[in-house]
Amino acid sequence: MSVAKKDYKKVTTNTLAEMKQNGKKISMLTAYDYTLAKIIDSAGIDVILVGDSASNVMAGHETTLPITLDQMIYHASSVVRGIDRALVVVDMPFGSYQGNSLEALSSAIKIMKESGGHSVKLEGGSEIIESIERILTAGIPVMGHLGLTPQSIYKFGTYTVRAKEEVEAEKLLADAKLLEEAGCFAIVLEKVPAQLAQKVAESISIPVIGIGAGAGVDGQVLVLHDMLGMTHEFNPRFLRRYLNLADDITGAVQSYVQDVKSADFPNEKEQY
Numbered sequence: 001m002s003v004a005k006k007d008y009k010k011v012t013t014n015t016l017a018e019m020k021q022n023g024k025k026i027s028m029l030t031a032y033d034y035t036l037a038k039i040i041d042s043a044g045i046d047v048i049l050v051g052d053s054a055s056n057v058m059a060g061h062e063t064t065l066p067i068t069l070d071q072m073i074y075h076a077s078s079v080v081r082g083i084d085r086a087l088v089v090v091d092m093p094f095g096s097y098q099g100n101s102l103e104a105l106s107s108a109i110k111i112m113k114e115s116g117g118h119s120v121k122l123e124g125g126s127e128i129i130e131s132i133e134r135i136l137t138a139g140i141p142v143m144g145h146l147g148l149t150p151q152s153i154y155k156f157g158t159y160t161v162r163a164k165e166e167v168e169a170e171k172l173l174a175d176a177k178l179l180e181e182a183g184c185f186a187i188v189l190e191k192v193p194a195q196l197a198q199k200v201a202e203s204i205s206i207p208v209i210g211i212g213a214g215a216g217v218d219g220q221v222l223v224l225h226d227m228l229g230m231t232h233e234f235n236p237r238f239l240r241r242y243l244n245l246a247d248d249i250t251g252a253v254q255s256y257v258q259d260v261k262s263a264d265f266p267n268e269k270e271q272y
């Protein structure tokens with residue numbers, strides 16, 4: 001069942017703040033193209049993240065590092081054309097904000113101007129706080145991202161759970177407070193212990209949206225292609241698959257190939 005046009009109000013950063021205040025959970029999924037964005041928007045998703053996971057899912061790269069600012073803008077503008085209701089968050093790609101805060105601001109402005117997205121997301125805490133503050137001065141809403149931050153994969157060395165040790169957990173909590181104070185409207189918390197994630201969500205007033213961060217946070221995000229079962233090789237514990245689309249697509253394509261080869265397709269009704 002899709003959301004009837006008259007029944008919805010556009011989701012804004014204020015909507016998300018109210019949802020946290022009222023204890024209502026926030027739903028977020030990634031999308032990278034017009035067609036799937038249109039489907040998940042009309043299905044009632046609150047937030048669409050144009051994630052730099054497009055680098056993996058759409059382009060087949062091993063990491064999120066290679067995707068460029070222009071490629072992110074291409075994906076984001078396609079998504080924006082497909083949506084009526086959801087808030088669109090656009091990932092700032094690796095290398096577009098770490099240099100200095102002026103560079104970060106000009107990258108964020110380029111994203112907002114050329115994609116029509118509603119906000120940006122950056123990975124990191126105290127190390128990039130100047131960039132976050134500078135972007136916020138331009139009136140651009142910022143979502144933070146802490147815990148496992150895939151743009152730092154070569155520093156971490158592995159995609160395993162982060163902040164299991166006290167020192168890293170304390171820094172994560174301090175970073176979350178810093179992002180809140182700076183004026184971020186929400187934070188994504190990726191792959192951290194559920195207890196720590198709940199503590200973070202209870203310690204700050206902005207929504208915390210988890211991926212592999214347990215149930216004690218204010219919302220959940222998954223990569224769309226993973227939850228639709230299009231990526232068989234990716235099997236983290238936190239992933240719930242709602243479809244097995246890879247198998248369904250394989251079956252459909254096999255049937256089509258067979259129908260073409262046996263001259264069953266097209267039949268008389270399927271021609272002019």
Ligand code: KIV
Pocket residue numbers: 030049050051052053054091188190211221223
């Ligand atoms: O790029 C992405 O898809 C993300 C999510 C995993 C949160 O950042």
